[in-house]
Amino acid sequence: MRNLRIKLAYDGTDFHGWQVQPNRRTIQGALQEALAEIEGDTVEVHGSGRTDAGVHALGQVASFHLKNRIPADNLRRAVNRLLPDAIRVLEADEADADFHPRRRAISKTYEYRIWRGEVCPPFSSRYVYHHPYPLNEEAMAKAANAFAGTHDFRSLAAGGEEKESTVRTIFSSRLEKDGDLLTYRVRGEGFLYRMVRNIVGTLFEVGRGNFAAEDVARILAAKQRSQAGPTVPARGLFLVEVQFRAATGS
Amino acid sequence: MRNLRIKLAYDGTDFHGWQVQPNRRTIQGALQEALAEIEGDTVEVHGSGRTDAGVHALGQVASFHLKNRIPADNLRRAVNRLLPDAIRVLEADEADADFHPRRRAISKTYEYRIWRGEVCPPFSSRYVYHHPYPLNEEAMAKAANAFAGTHDFRSLAAGGEEKESTVRTIFSSRLEKDGDLLTYRVRGEGFLYRMVRNIVGTLFEVGRGNFAAEDVARILAAKQRSQAGPTVPARGLFLVEVQFRAATGS
Numbered sequence: 001m002r003n004l005r006i007k008l009a010y011d012g013t014d015f016h017g018w019q020v021q022p023n024r025r026t027i028q029g030a031l032q033e034a035l036a037e038i039e040g041d042t043v044e045v046h047g048s049g050r051t052d053a054g055v056h057a058l059g060q061v062a063s064f065h066l067k068n069r070i071p072a073d074n075l076r077r078a079v080n081r082l083l084p085d086a087i088r089v090l091e092a093d094e095a096d097a098d099f100h101p102r103r104r105a106i107s108k109t110y111e112y113r114i115w116r117g118e119v120c121p122p123f124s125s126r127y128v129y130h131h132p133y134p135l136n137e138e139a140m141a142k143a144a145n146a147f148a149g150t151h152d153f154r155s156l157a158a159g160g161e162e163k164e165s166t167v168r169t170i171f172s173s174r175l176e177k178d179g180d181l182l183t184y185r186v187r188g189e190g191f192l193y194r195m196v197r198n199i200v201g202t203l204f205e206v207g208r209g210n211f212a213a214e215d216v217a218r219i220l221a222a223k224q225r226s227q228a229g230p231t232v233p234a235r236g237l238f239l240v241e242v243q244f245r246a247a248t249g250s
Numbered sequence: 251m252r253n254l255r256i257k258l259a260y261d262g263t264d265f266h267g268w269q270v271q272p273n274r275r276t277i278q279g280a281l282q283e284a285l286a287e288i289e290g291d292t293v294e295v296h297g298s299g300r301t302d303a304g305v306h307a308l309g310q311v312a313s314f315h316l317k318n319r320i321p322a323d324n325l326r327r328a329v330n331r332l333l334p335d336a337i338r339v340l341e342a343d344e345a346d347a348d349f350h351p352r353r354r355a356i357s358k359t360y361e362y363r364i365w366r367g368e369v370c371p372p373f374s375s376r377y378v379y380h381h382p383y384p385l386n387e388e389a390m391a392k393a394a395n396a397f398a399g400t401h402d403f404r405s406l407a408a409g410g411e412e413k414e415s416t417v418r419t420i421f422s423s424r425l426e427k428d429g430d431l432l433t434y435r436v437r438g439e440g441f442l443y444r445m446v447r448n449i450v451g452t453l454f455e456v457g458r459g460n461f462a463a464e465d466v467a468r469i470l471a472a473k474q475r476s477q478a479g480p481t482v483p484a485r486g487l488f489l490v491e492v493q494f495r496a497a498t499g500s
Contacts, residue, residue: 011372088369090369121259123377127373
């Protein structure tokens with residue numbers, strides 16, 4: 001059977017996240033339905049990782065096996081015709097037999113978008129977290145840098161992962177301002193459940209003056225969820241890109 | 251009573267247009283409800299003109315009378331708290347007693363956005379008309395220019411206006427390309443019902459080669475709706491701006 005790899009974008013607002021669930025609209029569920037219609041049989045789609053309800057993607061990667069001989073480019077068009085407008089397959093290619101988007105991934109990039117203007121444009125409200133109140137953005141940017149490196153991120157994990165290692169390497173962690181848009185951009189080898197939203201919640205506490213940028217080291221060392229900031233809403237979060245190692249290394 | 255003027259933006263996707271209708275979500279209806287809550291009495295909102303179901307606005311202007319003495323800026327914030335995210339009041343100011351956004355308007359600017367890329371990004375799908383098929387965009391741009399000037403636009407009116415004058419002056423009418431986005435931008439003293447969407451539908455017929463750019467003069471002279479192109483979908487249309495004459499001229 002062929003192994004196909006797709007890159008997709010989605011507006012997660014009206015979906016219960018990536019993972020298929022009975023009687024719920026999910027991204028994986030919508031993809032599997034569309035592909036089953038083309039294949040005439042059930043198709044199991046593997047993602048590079050789950051995204052939560054309301055989280056968006058600019059470049060999620062998934063793979064699946066297919067008996068159907070339809071050329072990859074025609075498949076992309078056919079799937080897009082069957083999918084809702086909120087999910088779009090951007091690219092489709094033949095992958096090597098062993099390709100699996102979760103196992104082959106070496107890093108992922110996420111963005112969290114915060115709208116700082118007093119009025120949030122109605123065309124952006126599904127894609128940003130609106131926070132027009134005072135924040136010390138300079139201190140937040142300094143705190144953002146402090147998450148880079150290899151750390152035990154237990155304080156930033158939503159829980160339930162206590163038995164596995166919570167050590168992760170973050171390659172870059174930066175806060176950037178462009179007009180009214182404040183964007184946190186992070187690239188790491190992997191992320192714990194809700195880790196990006198918990199980091200951003202912690203940056204907010206720094207922005208409000210409840211933590212100093214220097215407290216990040218202390219929060220990480222504590223290895224207790226209660227020491228970090230709250231989880232920010234899903235609507236501002238985008239899975240931007242997934243990076244993979246070459247096939248030979250698999 | 252005070253006369254207040256507001257400038258507002260809205261995502262028209264989930265509304266049945268501007269005008270209040272029983273048991274339907276409309277922009278005027280949502281505004282009147284929010285204002286009634288602040289005033290403790292019914293408030294009648296006057297718009298610069300109706301927008302159809304699904305049409306968006308970047309700068310619609312409306313006015314209403316209020317007994318409440320709340321400062322205009324506080325009113326803006328209070329109304330935004332009561333309105334759905336899809337409608338935002340951008341500005342609120344005291345207006346002279348005679349100000350009426352329809353009667354005082356001297357021109358309006360609309361934009362119609364067409365996505366030419368093969369895949370429509372899920373974050374844009376509510377705000378563009380997706381047309382990835384071949385079009386002679388050069389001929390369309392030439393035809394767009396031909397609508398500028400004072401003409402009888404009866405061929406471009408949706409009907410029902412036969413007894414009133416269908417002569418209108420269009421100050422500028424242009425088609426512009428920016429990457430995958432093709433935008434028709436038109437400024438005129440006034441527009442007949444569905445006129446912008448019928449002009450764009452006519453431009454599409456030019457793009458497909460069914461009309462030549464030179465046919466625009468013939469279509470206008472025919473004064474028959476059947477001579478022009480079909481109405482394009484509402485989702486690509488934005489009311490961009492309303493221009494007013496100074497108060498002294500009223």
